[in-house]
Amino acid sequence: MxxxxxxxxxxxxxxxxxxxxxxxxxxxxxxxVEAMDDSRFSAEFDEMSATFTGRPTPMxxxxxSSRELGGAEVFIKLEGLANTGAHKINNAVGQILxxxxxxxxxxxxxxxxxxxxxxxAAVCAKLGFECTVYMGEVDIARQKxxxxxxELFGAEVRPVASGSRTLKDAxxxxxxxxxxxxxxxxxxLGSALGPxxxxxMVREFQSVVGRESESQIDRMIxxxxxxxxxxVACVGGxxxxxxxxxxxxxxxxxxxxxxxxxxTGTGPGQHAARMGGLGxxxxxxxxxxxxxxxxxxxxQDTHSVSAGLDYPGxxxxxxALGLSGRVEFNRATDRExxxxxxxxxxxxxxxxxxxxxxxxxxxxxxAPQLPxxxxxxxxxxxxxxxxxxxxxxxxDPERWKAFLLxxxxxxxxxxxxxxxRKSRGRRMM
Ligand SMILES: *Cc1c(COP(=O)(O)O)cnc(C)c1O
Numbered sequence: 001m002x003x004x005x006x007x008x009x010x011x012x013x014x015x016x017x018x019x020x021x022x023x024x025x026x027x028x029x030x031x032x033v034e035a036m037d038d039s040r041f042s043a044e045f046d047e048m049s050a051t052f053t054g055r056p057t058p059m060x061x062x063x064x065s066s067r068e069l070g071g072a073e074v075f076i077k078l079e080g081l082a083n084t085g086a087h088k089i090n091n092a093v094g095q096i097l098x099x100x101x102x103x104x105x106x107x108x109x110x111x112x113x114x115x116x117x118x119x120x121a122a123v124c125a126k127l128g129f130e131c132t133v134y135m136g137e138v139d140i141a142r143q144k145x146x147x148x149x150x151e152l153f154g155a156e157v158r159p160v161a162s163g164s165r166t167l168k169d170a171x172x173x174x175x176x177x178x179x180x181x182x183x184x185x186x187x188x189l190g191s192a193l194g195p196x197x198x199x200x201m202v203r204e205f206q207s208v209v210g211r212e213s214e215s216q217i218d219r220m221i222x223x224x225x226x227x228x229x230x231x232v233a234c235v236g237g238x239x240x241x242x243x244x245x246x247x248x249x250x251x252x253x254x255x256x257x258x259x260x261x262x263x264t265g266t267g268p269g270q271h272a273a274r275m276g277g278l279g280x281x282x283x284x285x286x287x288x289x290x291x292x293x294x295x296x297x298x299x300q301d302t303h304s305v306s307a308g309l310d311y312p313g314x315x316x317x318x319x320a321l322g323l324s325g326r327v328e329f330n331r332a333t334d335r336e337x338x339x340x341x342x343x344x345x346x347x348x349x350x351x352x353x354x355x356x357x358x359x360x361x362x363x364x365x366x367a368p369q370l371p372x373x374x375x376x377x378x379x380x381x382x383x384x385x386x387x388x389x390x391x392x393x394x395x396d397p398e399r400w401k402a403f404l405l406x407x408x409x410x411x412x413x414x415x416x417x418x419x420x421r422k423s424r425g426r427r428m429m
Contacts, residue, residue: 007196010323012316015195017286021175024182029197031102036204041097048093049208052126057081057209059216059377064347069367072229072374075220076344077213079240080353080383087209087240087381088119092188094205096123099186106130106185110174112139112167113307114146115382116190121155131155134173136166143307145386167311168299171285191237192315195286199316206243213377214247221375229374230255230366233381234358235329236272236308238315240381245327255328257366258318259358261304262331268294272302274314275322275329282313289316305334305390306354308382332361338394340364341384353382354390 007014015025035041049055058081062074079087096107107129111117117133124131133150137159140147150157163169171194178187192202213231221228231248233241235258245256263271266278272292273279279290284299291313292300304310314322321327332340340360344350352360356379363378370376384391392400 009199009317010320011281012287012289012319013196013199014283014288014316015286016283016288017175017195018179020179021195021286024178024187025195025197027102027182028186028201031098032197032201035098035101041101044097045094045205045208048097049090052083052123053089053093054081054083055208056212056216059213059220060348060350061220062344062348065344066367068347069364071368071372072366072370072376073221073226073372074363074367075217075375075377076348076350077209077216077244077377077379078350079209080356080380084115084119084122085383085386086115086119086353087206087243087379088116088190089123090208090243091190091202091205091239092116092119092123095186095188095201096120096127096129099129099188100127102186104129104184104186106132106181107188108132108134108174108177108181108185109188109190110134110167110170111146111190112136112170112311114139114143114150115308115386117150117155117157118146118153120188120190121150121153124155125153132177133157134160134170134177136160136164136170138165139167139170145389164301168285175286190239191311192239192242192317193237193285193287193289193313199287202239203242203246203317206239207246209240209243209379210246210248213244213379217377221377225373226375227373228254228377229370230257230376231379232257232259232359232362232366232376233379234259234306234309234355235314235318236261236355237311237313238318240379241327242315242318244379249321249326256321256326257362258322258327258329259362260314260329260331261302261306261309261358262333262336263303263305264334268292269301270303271331272304272310272312273329273331274312274319276331279314284313287316289313289319305337305394306358306387308353308355309358330362332358336361338391341391342395350380351384352380353384354387356381357384
């Protein structure tokens with residue numbers, strides 16, 4: 001068992017929660033530690049990964065891009081080929097299997113952009129759990145496609161009307177639900193943050209990305225005589241990055257580079273970069289880490305073209321690894337992410353999620369600075385189909401608008417928003 005199951009990573013982490021949440025967190029910690037020691041649990045996880053998630057996900061050599069960039073060879077881990085389109089499902093599978101072991105029958109989750117909610121709802125559908133997803137009203141309005149998919153999977157999407165009506169308020173509502181329901185309910189937190197044991201647990205479930213990458217790197221990079229120079233991943237809460245990096249954390253090489261959302265600038269509300277001096281130490285959502293806070297210590301608004309990178313805090317382990325220097329942090333702006341999306345689409349036939357395109361942008365900057373004998377691996381944490389409503393608006397606004405207007409004109413008046421929310425997923429049958 002890794003010796004890392006503890007409350008703190010350097011000065012960050014911990015478990016800062018109301019008394020009522022101590023019991024469910026203690027139970028969860030005990031069940032997690034016990035499961036990690038049980039080979040039957042890892043066999044179940046591997047079975048679901050192979051038959052439902054679609055693992056292993058491939059690693060590709062981005063040969064055309066490497067040639068154009070003219071430096072290190074670029075490789076891409078295609079995590080976006082996992083079912084539901086991103087790495088988030090690894091954590092959903094792990095936690096829902098654990099919830100089953102604990103005898104829980106109901107799963108609750110928070111979601112911002114909706115990606116975590118979609119992954120959670122899909123696994124609940126597969127394994128037969130009741131599913132409630134808390135989502136801010138503002139996010140529901142701007143992430144319609146993911147709300148649609150969650151409901152199609154049979155989940156209830158519960159609108160959150162408090163605070164700024166976004167992700168942080170959805171977390172608070174989910175915690176409130178859990179305090180009253182933990183007898184039969186598991187709270188499935190979506191990134192490597194929150195009160196202990198979530199940062200350890202989410203990292204362990206996402207470390208499947210790192211383990212697979214390690215053997216693919218051995219085959220495609222080391223055996224080919226290339227030097228593994230760097231691993232690059234985007235960082236929202238940090239789950240895809242910490243999972244991808246995890247086998248390499250105790251080594252001195254390769255360089256591990258996390259890329260945060262540089263948005264439109266470094267002013268308040270223009271970005272979501274917590275590292276590099278922009279974030280401040282604080283305690284939010286039950287853990288201590290670096291957050292974007294205003295002068296009064298209130299959580300600040302953030303901005304990113306990618307909805308999955310705009311959480312105001314960073315996972316405590318990555319914050320500590322940033323301060324210790326093992327993980328370097330850079331930023332990519334909205335514009336750089338959109339350019340990276342276009343670059344890899346044109347050169348490789350791959351659609352990066354806008355989140356992952358931040359990591360792609362870093363590879364575009366880094367590769368030309370390294371020798372041709374070097375190699376960089378980028379984690380494409382998700383695929384970009386989900387971003388159509390954002391990327392098409394950004395890259396081809398006029399024709400996209402014409403398309404949407406034509407589509408809207410084809411929806412019959414009397415069917416506009418027919419059917420109750422709960423029945424929508426099933427009314428075709
Ligand atoms: C949610 C999401 C992220 C950000 O979350 P992390 O916990 O930082 O990984 C990144 N990429 C994609 C595709 C996502 O859906």
